[in-house]
Amino acid sequence: MKKFNRILCLILVLFLAACGNSTQSTNNVTTGANGSNSSNQEKYVLRLAHGYPTASFMHTFVEWYNEEIQKRSDGRLSLEIYPTAQLMPVDQEVPAILQGQIDMSQTSSPVLASFDPIWNFYELPFLFDFDPKNPSVFLENRMKFNSSENGGQKFAKMMEEKGLKILSLSFVDMFGSVYTADADNLITGPASAKGLKLRTPGGIIGPETVKAIGANGMTIAAAEVVPALQQKTVDGVLTTPIYASDAMMPLKSVSLVPLFSSVTPLIISQKKFESLPEDLQEILIQTGKDLEEHAKKMVEEKAKTAYANLEKEGVKIYYPTEKEIKEWENATNPVKEVFVNKVEGGKELLDELTNLK
Numbered sequence: 190m191k192k193f194n195r196i197l198c199l200i201l202v203l204f205l206a207a208c209g210n211s212t213q214s215t216n217n218v219t220t221g222a223n224g225s226n227s228s229n230q231e232k233y234v235l236r237l238a239h240g241y242p243t244a245s246f247m248h249t250f251v252e253w254y255n256e257e258i259q260k261r262s263d264g265r266l267s268l269e270i271y272p273t274a275q276l277m278p279v280d281q282e283v284p285a286i287l288q289g290q291i292d293m294s295q296t297s298s299p300v301l302a303s304f305d306p307i308w309n310f311y312e313l314p315f316l317f318d319f320d321p322k323n324p325s326v327f328l329e330n331r332m333k334f335n336s337s338e339n340g341g342q343k344f345a346k347m348m349e350e351k352g353l354k355i356l357s358l359s360f361v362d363m364f365g366s367v368y369t370a371d372a373d374n375l376i377t378g379p380a381s382a383k384g385l386k387l388r389t390p391g392g393i394i395g396p397e398t399v400k401a402i403g404a405n406g407m408t409i410a411a412a413e414v415v416p417a418l419q420q421k422t423v424d425g426v427l428t429t430p431i432y433a434s435d436a437m438m439p440l441k442s443v444s445l446v447p448l449f450s451s452v453t454p455l456i457i458s459q460k461k462f463e464s465l466p467e468d469l470q471e472i473l474i475q476t477g478k479d480l481e482e483h484a485k486k487m488v489e490e491k492a493k494t495a496y497a498n499l500e501k502e503g504v505k506i507y508y509p510t511e512k513e514i515k516e517w518e519n520a521t522n523p524v525k526e527v528f529v530n531k532v533e534g535g536k537e538l539l540d541e542l543t544n545l546k
Contacts, residue, residue: 356477
């Protein structure tokens with residue numbers, strides 16, 4: 190009996206030793222290519238959904254981000270991407286993140302405006318200084334605001350309080366302007382827009398901008414815009430050059446003034462983000478900043494091509510004079526007053542914009 194007990198004790202000791210060795214191996218720490226200490230055992234896959242085609246910047250930028258985080262984390266971190274609204278409509282992505290159905294989304298400021306009205310800021314006219322003939326001026330000024338503590342970073346802090354973390358305040362296009370479907374309706378200034386029927390994306394700002402220049406706003410679903418232009422249901426649209434070119438809209442003129450400046454934030458569940466190891470959190474943040482620079486370069490190049498393609502298709506591109514630009518600004522200033530009156534914190538954002546200028 191004593192011999193049996195000694196054998197049993199020996200087996201127990203060997204078992205405990207084996208368990209100890211197993212635990213040590215799963216917590217084994219190695220140094221990755223980025224110089225950070227991390228476990229070489231556990232991998233993290235984040236589920237991301239967006240509602241845009243695979244050929245669009247919305248998708249290709251997410252693919253770029255995915256490739257970068259895989260490289261920087263030595264394959265420990267990656268995205269599982271669901272484009273073209275495979276999982277849900279775009280307006281349900283934020284609730285899905287908060288409910289844990291997905292982890293991330295590449296969304297847009299107009300979509301986020303339905304979640305928090307502060308995002309209507311980017312739909313305001315004449316936010317950032319611009320040069321009609323040099324896209325980089327506008328892009329640099331938009332990025333300058335987005336990176337400022339009381340500008341774009343204020344959006345980031347506000348979203349964290351609501352369970353969302355912004356990893357990038359990137360963008361997929363230039364500013365939006367007024368495009369018309371008839372060359373005779375070329376808009377050189379607010380006076381020449383009077384009485385025209387213009388399609389707006391909706392929200393609280395777009396209709397106010399159209400109203401401010403004396404035109405009549407109409408809300409039409411995106412899928413119905415081309416037929417509406419062809420059938421002259423509307424005279425024109427508020428849209429952006431890359432989108433107008435890629436969608437091959439039947440347009441004949443555009444006046445290059447910045448009537449809205451949408452952004453496309455990359456967002457993740459704050460809860461999910463905080464559950465990740467610190468080194469992976471840092472990779473997500475730094476890669477998000479690099480995505481903004483990548484987006485700027487790509488959008489600037491594509492915008493120049495888009496304007497050239499529009500001209501080849503017979504679109505008259507009108508470059509307003511300094512006097513006409515001032516007329517546009519004066520006419521649309523009341524829209525900013527609407528924003529300040531309707532949106533809490535709106536005045537502070539506009540004050541920061543003034544300080545940066």
